Amino acid sequence: MNDRIRFLEEIASNGHVALKIIQYDGWLMRFANGFTGRANSISILYPSTKPIEEKVSYCEECYAKQGQPALFKLTDGDKDFSDFLTSRGYQVVTPTDIMVIDDLSSVGGKSLFEDCIFSSTPDEWLPYFFEYENITDEKKQETFRQMLSTVLVQTIYCSVIHEGKVIACAGAAIEHGYALIQYVIVSEAARGKGIGEKLCRALIAKAKESGAHHAYLQVLQSNEIAKNLYKKLGFKKEYSYWYMKQSV
16 A cells, blocks of 8 residues: 555545454454445554454454454555465445545635534534435434534534525545545436536635645445536546455
8 A cells, every 4th residue: 555545535534434443463443333335344554564364353253243244455565365265255335435635725705604604513413424325223313413523623514505504514524634525415406407516615714714735535346427517627537446355
């Protein structure tokens, strides 16, 4: 894993946190009651000293104790390990691109904030996020609340308001001048009207005001609509990651 990928992977894990973490010989095991892959996966961040078979078996045991299959989060620098997991019966799921804007100097303008509300906490923002993402399970909702409350880096939550109601929302986590743009969602009734672009531009501009010089995000490779939007905003692909899921 090169330094740039490692850096972005580290700060991304600080912006979207797990509830419990085990550090194991250069690997990071995350647990959050099964809610989101990022918070329930193993990242290969640093050099290892133990045999690979021993480490994978140990990870599988740890996740089995939590009632979950082992889920490895791999990047472009992990091809050999990906091949090893394939031989062990693991399957690739949710290939994802990391996209970056490396210069926010041209982003700005108070007009971007029209009809937007910003907050450092998600209290007012969450009910609409759950509604638009169709997250109705109370345990999942509580897990997500706990995850958000555990984030220690600077956060910004943005909502777009129309006729007194939130119609779109997103969040940013800022560390070392990099703003992680995440949780972008627009109500079904408001889609196709440029609201997603307005939301992202406003959030990025607010992040810049808060000290960010770069912005980055994670988008499923299969989500062509979102990728086209992010390209329009100036994001460019930096690298890819994917999960390798244990067969059960």
